[in-house]
Amino acid sequence: MRVEQIIFYALAAMVLGSALLVVTIRNLVRSIFLFFVALISLSGLYIFASADFIAIAQIVIYVGGVLVLMLFAFLLSNKELLNNLSRPVNRLINISSLPGFLLASAFLFVLISAILNTEISWLGYVQQNHFQPGDNTVHNIGISIMTRYLLPFEAVSMFLMMALIGAAHLARKGQKI
Amino acid sequence: MIPVTHFMIISAILFCIGLYAAISKRNAIMVLIGIEFMINAAILNFVAFGAYDKEVNGGQIVALFAIVLAAAGVAVALAIILNVYKYYKTIDPDKIHNLRD
Amino acid sequence: MPLISFVWVSTLAKRGSGISILSILCSLILSAIVFTRVWNGQPQHFQVHWFSVGSYHLTAGILLNNLSAGMILLVSGVAFIVHLYSIQYMRSDPYLRRYWRYLSLFCFSMMALVVVDNLLVLYMFWELVGFTSYLLIGFWYKRDYAVQAAKKAFIFNRIGDLGFLAGIMILLNQFGTLNITELFGDGGAISNAMIEDGVWISGTHQMPAVWLTLAGGAFFFGAIAKSAQFPLHAWLPDAMAGPTSVSSLIHAATMVAAGIFLIARIYPIFDQNILMLMVITGSITSFMAATIALVQNDLKQILAFSTISQLGFMMLAMGIGAYDAALFHLTTHAFFKCLLFLCAGAVIHQLEYFKQAAKIEFDCQDIRNMGGLKNYMPITFTAMLFASMALAGLPFTSGYLSKDSILLYSFDWASSQTGLMSLVPYLAVLTSLATTFYIARLIFKVFFGSFRQKQRIPVLEPPSIMKVSLMLLVLFCVFPMFSWNPFSVENSWILKGFSADVQVLSQSRLLHILVPLLVTFVSFALIYLASIVYSKRDGDGSVTQVARDSFIYELFYHQWFINKLYNVIFVIPLMYLSRVSSILDNKIVDGLVNGAGRSVLFLGALSTFVDRYIIDGIVNLLGSISKSIGNVTRHFQSGRVQHYMITMILLLLTFFIFKYFS
Numbered sequence: 027m028r029v030e031q032i033i034f035y036a037l038a039a040m041v042l043g044s045a046l047l048v049v050t051i052r053n054l055v056r057s058i059f060l061f062f063v064a065l066i067s068l069s070g071l072y073i074f075a076s077a078d079f080i081a082i083a084q085i086v087i088y089v090g091g092v093l094v095l096m097l098f099a100f101l102l103s104n105k106e107l108l109n110n111l112s113r114p115v116n117r118l119i120n121i122s123s124l125p126g127f128l129l130a131s132a133f134l135f136v137l138i139s140a141i142l143n144t145e146i147s148w149l150g151y152v153q154q155n156h157f158q159p160g161d162n163t164v165h166n167i168g169i170s171i172m173t174r175y176l177l178p179f180e181a182v183s184m185f186l187m188m189a190l191i192g193a194a195h196l197a198r199k200g201q202k203i
Numbered sequence: 204m205i206p207v208t209h210f211m212i213i214s215a216i217l218f219c220i221g222l223y224a225a226i227s228k229r230n231a232i233m234v235l236i237g238i239e240f241m242i243n244a245a246i247l248n249f250v251a252f253g254a255y256d257k258e259v260n261g262g263q264i265v266a267l268f269a270i271v272l273a274a275a276g277v278a279v280a281l282a283i284i285l286n287v288y289k290y291y292k293t294i295d296p297d298k299i300h301n302l303r304d
Numbered sequence: 305m306p307l308i309s310f311v312w313v314s315t316l317a318k319r320g321s322g323i324s325i326l327s328i329l330c331s332l333i334l335s336a337i338v339f340t341r342v343w344n345g346q347p348q349h350f351q352v353h354w355f356s357v358g359s360y361h362l363t364a365g366i367l368l369n370n371l372s373a374g375m376i377l378l379v380s381g382v383a384f385i386v387h388l389y390s391i392q393y394m395r396s397d398p399y400l401r402r403y404w405r406y407l408s409l410f411c412f413s414m415m416a417l418v419v420v421d422n423l424l425v426l427y428m429f430w431e432l433v434g435f436t437s438y439l440l441i442g443f444w445y446k447r448d449y450a451v452q453a454a455k456k457a458f459i460f461n462r463i464g465d466l467g468f469l470a471g472i473m474i475l476l477n478q479f480g481t482l483n484i485t486e487l488f489g490d491g492g493a494i495s496n497a498m499i500e501d502g503v504w505i506s507g508t509h510q511m512p513a514v515w516l517t518l519a520g521g522a523f524f525f526g527a528i529a530k531s532a533q534f535p536l537h538a539w540l541p542d543a544m545a546g547p548t549s550v551s552s553l554i555h556a557a558t559m560v561a562a563g564i565f566l567i568a569r570i571y572p573i574f575d576q577n578i579l580m581l582m583v584i585t586g587s588i589t590s591f592m593a594a595t596i597a598l599v600q601n602d603l604k605q606i607l608a609f610s611t612i613s614q615l616g617f618m619m620l621a622m623g624i625g626a627y628d629a630a631l632f633h634l635t636t637h638a639f640f641k642c643l644l645f646l647c648a649g650a651v652i653h654q655l656e657y658f659k660q661a662a663k664i665e666f667d668c669q670d671i672r673n674m675g676g677l678k679n680y681m682p683i684t685f686t687a688m689l690f691a692s693m694a695l696a697g698l699p700f701t702s703g704y705l706s707k708d709s710i711l712l713y714s715f716d717w718a719s720s721q722t723g724l725m726s727l728v729p730y731l732a733v734l735t736s737l738a739t740t741f742y743i744a745r746l747i748f749k750v751f752f753g754s755f756r757q758k759q760r761i762p763v764l765e766p767p768s769i770m771k772v773s774l775m776l777l778v779l780f781c782v783f784p785m786f787s788w789n790p791f792s793v794e795n796s797w798i799l800k801g802f803s804a805d806v807q808v809l810s811q812s813r814l815l816h817i818l819v820p821l822l823v824t825f826v827s828f829a830l831i832y833l834a835s836i837v838y839s840k841r842d843g844d845g846s847v848t849q850v851a852r853d854s855f856i857y858e859l860f861y862h863q864w865f866i867n868k869l870y871n872v873i874f875v876i877p878l879m880y881l882s883r884v885s886s887i888l889d890n891k892i893v894d895g896l897v898n899g900a901g902r903s904v905l906f907l908g909a910l911s912t913f914v915d916r917y918i919i920d921g922i923v924n925l926l927g928s929i930s931k932s933i934g935n936v937t938r939h940f941q942s943g944r945v946q947h948y949m950i951t952m953i954l955l956l957l958t959f960f961i962f963k964y965f966s
Contacts, residue, residue, distance in 0.1 A: 034205050038213045045217055045240060049224040054232065061236050068243055071213070074205050075254045077263050080246075080270070087274045092239075099281040100232060102288075126227025126946075129953055134219035136960045141211045143964070163263065170260045182268050189275035196282035222953065226946055234946070296945045 034074050040067040054100065062093050079164045210251035218244035231284045231294040235277065242273045371631070375418040375565055378635055379558050382642050383411045386553040389646050389773040393549050393653055403443060407550070410436040414558045418565065423472050426566075430468060430530070433562060434461035437554050441546040453542035460539040464529020468566075471522035474515055475573075520578035523570055531563025531615045533589045540612055544604040548649030551604060552642050560611065564618050564634050571627055582623030587731045590616025594738035598745070603648050606746055610695065611641055613739060617710055620732060626713035633706035640694035643777035647688040650774070651750065654681065685751050687774040692747050696740040697824075704824075707736060737826055 044064040048057045065088045072081040171179050221240025228234050246266045253262020288294050390407065413432035420426050435458075442454030527533075532540035540560070544551050554560070567574070567582075574582070593613035600606045614637050621630035697707040714729040 031205065034209075038209075041213065042216055042220070045220045048236060048240075049220055049228070049233075054230065057233065057236070061239070064240075065243065068217075068247065071210070071247060072250050072266075075210065075250045077250045077253060077266065080250055080253075080263050080266050083267055083270055084246075087270050091274050092277045095278060095281050096232065096235075099284055102285055123223075123227030125950060126223050129226060129950060129957070130219045130223035133222060133953065133957055134215060136957060136964070137215035137218070138212060140960070140964055141208060141215060144208075146207045163260070166257075167260050167263060167267075170264060174259060175264050178264075178268060182271055186271060186275050189279050193278040193282040196279070197285050226950055226953070299945075 030074070034071070037067045037070040037074075040064070041071065058093075058096055058100065061096075062089055065089070076163060079167050207251050207255075210247060214244040214247040214251070217241075217247065229295050229297060231287065231296055234296060235280050235284070238280075239273065239277065242269065246270060246273075371565075371568060372419050374631070374635065375561075376415055378561075378638055379411070379414050379418060382558065382638055383414075383553060385773045385776055386549050386642065386646070388776075389552075389649070390547075390549045393547065393649055403547070406436055406439045406443065407553070410440060410554070410559075414562070417562060423475065423570075426569075427465075427468055427472055430526075430562065430566075431465060433559055434458065434465065434530070437461070437543070437559050440550045440554060441543045443546050443550065447545065449542075450545035453539075453545040457539040457543050460529055464526045464563075467522045467525030467529070469526075471519050471526065474519040474522065478515070478519075516573070516575055517577050520574040521581070523566065523573065524578055524582060527563035527566050528585060528619070529563070530566070531560045531619065532612050533563075533585050533616065533619055541605050541608040544602075544608050548604065548645060548652060551608070552645030552649065558638070560615055561634050561638060564615065564622065564630060567619075567622050568627060568631055571622075579623045579625070582619055583728060584623075586616045586618070586620030586623055587728050587735075588616070589613070590620060590735045591731050591738075592616075594735045594742065597742045598738060603652065603746070603750070604645075606742060607641070607644055607648055610644075610739065610743065613735060614641065614695075617707070617732070617735070620728070621710045621713060624714055624717035624728075626710060626717070629706065629709040629713050633710055636694065636706040639777055640691045643687060643691040643774065644695065646774055646777065647684050647691065650684045651681070683771050684774065687778050688751070689747065690778045692743045695743050697736060711736065740826075 041064050044060045044067065048060045048064065051057045051060065066085060069081040069084040072078075072084060218241050221237045221242075221244060224237025224240065225234050226237075228237065246269050249262045249266040249269065251262075253260065253266060256262050284294055287299065291299055293299070387407070390403070410433065413429045413436060417426060417429035417433055420429060438454050438458040438461075441457050442451050444450045445454075543554070546554075590613045593609045593611075593616060597606050597609035597613065600609060614633070618630045618633050618637070621627075621633060694704070697704050711729065711732055714732050718727075718729045
């Protein structure tokens with residue numbers, strides 16, 4: 027077992043563990059912070075898939091943007107949530123969340139069995155165009171975005187702007203929806 | 204080299220955790236976090252397969268766009284949650300059932 | 305000659321009186337330049353491609369030959385003088401701007417009409433002229449009779465336009481071109497076309513020969529409406545409802561001349577039948593109008609009928625082939641008739657002032673109310689005298705030259721005719737004498753004798769601008785402007801200009817001398833007679849009282865009952881027809897509609913029954929079924945987001961399971 031594999035499985039364990047903690051912990055603030063731990067370790071997994079730029083973007087966007095947003099939302103819708111903080115931690119599976127748990131497990135079973143039954147190497151291109159560890163992907167992605175994916179890029183930027191304006195409009199004070 | 208199958212299994216587990224959170228949590232923010240987990244699971248799959256696409260970087264760019272869109276979605280969703288809170292004085296999705304017949 | 309386009313632009317752009325005068329002066333100067341350059345020179349021709357319909361290419365352009373150059377000079381000259389005159393005449397009118405605008409538009413369209421080289425474009429400007437004359441006649445639109453007159457003029461013109469359009473269509477079909485030069489020029493399509501065995505052949509295209517006559521007739525029909533010839537003359541006297549300056553411009557000099565001009569422009573197309581028709585129409589018109597003018601009492605009406613009469617003369621001249629004499633007469637007539645109208649306008653204008661000042665009521669246009677004005681308005685009197693002499697055709701005036709040339713030509717022509725046609729020149733002479741008589745009557749009644757109103761203040765001479773314009777026109781009424789020899793028509797340079805070679809008249813030299821001499825002599829006798837009859841204060845009493853009761857007088861006075869005839873022939877049947885159709889409408893159509901309505905009502909009752917008990921029953925049944933279904937299914941609608949999500953995922957899961965494990 028090589029070092030990179032050890033690191034990979036460690037990161038995977040971090041992702042899955044913190045995700046599980048997120049859904050089990052009753053303390054909302056903690057679960058939010060654990061959510062970010064999970065996301066950061068997920069970005070480590072991206073690096074193992076030779077996507078260093080995506081990893082950086084993941085950290086910047088999620089940690090820089092979404093974390094702040096969620097904390098603010100949490101603080102603004104405070105009263106009832108803060109009351110919840112003091113509640114005792116319940117079991118992992120209570121009655122109300124039983125259907126969700128069963129459903130999720132069934133889905134997991136289906137997915138895992140589907141993945142294990144699939145022969146990935148059957149796809150021809152998987153064997154050929156693999157990135158080498160030293161490849162400069164950022165350069166490549168920049169060129170691709172500005173040439174091949176220019177239209178989706180512009181569309182996404184327009185969409186982003188719309189979303190921001192819409193969010194600002196929705197969150198405006200003193201207005202009933 | 205990490206096999207793609209491992210990535211896929213990790214993403215499947217992550218997806219199901221997110222699914223569980225989205226279905227059974229009694230807090231809108233937690234539901235949102237569950238949805239984010241599901242999105243990230245999908246992105247992980249894109250990235251894993253994008254490692255085999257040296258020429259056009261399709262998987263990585265879709266992942267990038269998905270991250271961006273997810274962030275935008277989070278912004279809008281949080282704004283909606285705030286409004287819902289202002290209106291109903293709660294963010295428990297179970298208590299918001301005006302759509303019921 | 306690129307300047308000519310500037311003429312158009314400037315006439316179009318005119319607005320106020322100052323600009324208007326300026327631009328008309330501009331166009332006068334320009335057209336004078338054009339005139340000197342083109343006169344007796346090579347005809348000039350410019351054209352641009354306008355548009356294409358199928359294989360037919362329409363070009364629009366300018367054709368300047370002697371005819372159009374002369375006409376444009378005439379039009380712009382007369383228009384200039386009338387503009388000058390209008391400054392004073394229309395000064396107190398509240399709608400002055402509108403007046404100038406209409407007048408400018410009229411001048412523009414008239415000048416354009418004169419110079420364009422294409423029949424279709426000509427037709428457009430022809431319409432424009434008719435339309436602007438409608439506007440100008442109805443200028444005082446608050447007066448009811450002015451509106452009526454404008455409508456009448458417009459309708460009559462439209463009838464004529466129809467003829468013109470028909471002619472254009474025939475020509476286009478036959479020759480495939482509407483270009484005047486190509487059609488009527490030397491070696492043009494018309495002269496190359498020939499008639500063989502009753503077939504009219506032109507190049508590859510051929511038609512029955514009767515179409516040639518029809519085309520000529522159609523154009524002639526257009527011309528008689530515009531020039532107010534016999535069957536369609538009734539609009540012109542009514543058109544006097546407009547301002548007098550307009551009457552002078554339109555009904556003396558330009559618009560009515562458009563008909564004659566059209567005939568001159570397309571002269572080669574007319575065949576023998578049409579020419580004969582022209583002669584008949586011309587002579588009838590001129591004689592009839594002259595007799596009517598004998599007994600009218602309205603100043604402007606007399607002049608209007610005299611215009612019709614003179615136009616009849618021109619038509620007559622055209623018909624007998626005296627193309628050049630007709631145009632010569634057109635030119636001279638334009639000037640002296642314009643002068644007559646302007647003088648009449650001055651008289652009326654001043655009498656209006658007098659009426660207001662003296663505060664008495666009388667009709668300012670009725671010559672019975674005038675008299676003795678020569679003492680008050682000597683300059684107007686002089687101008688009027690000259691113009692009348694020209695109209696009467698007395699020696700030393702321009703009218704003498706042109707009118708006698710027509711008479712001579714007609715005698716010449718008649719010598720080759722037989723039967724009834726040989727009477728034409730005698731009729732013309734008679735008309736000419738009648739003309740002398742009525743104009744003498746006019747002069748004596750208006751200017752001699754004593755004023756027929758009780759006067760406390762004198763009637764004043766018109767203002768100086770009006771006088772200047774009158775004097776300018778007087779110049780054109782005397783012979784030296786047209787010919788150095790006051791007795792010889794052939795020396796007139798205009799006559800030479802209009803036709804390439806002046807026919808040597810005088811088959812009989814004797815006739816040539818005798819006719820003018822005789823006419824002049826009788827004219828003088830008539831003038832003397834008129835002076836005896838009318839110059840006395842109550843001259844109407846003795847002599848005319850006898851005549852007044854007679855049938856002839858009645859006939860003349862009511863303008864030969866033409867208007868009544870129109871009334872009887874067209875208007876009353878039309879009224880009757882409309883009444884019949886109204887009855888038809890009320891009784892039959894309404895009955896049908898009512899019947900239909902009643903049956904629809906019955907059907908409606910029936911369908912209401914069906915609707916209420918059958919269809920509604922079915923619908924209600926369906927409604928209650930779906931209601932019960934909805935009641936069952938509503939329990940699935942919890943309104944909770946997460947329940948929906950669960951359902952969704954379950955469905956997806958089921959799909960996967962069936963997909964992968966079966």
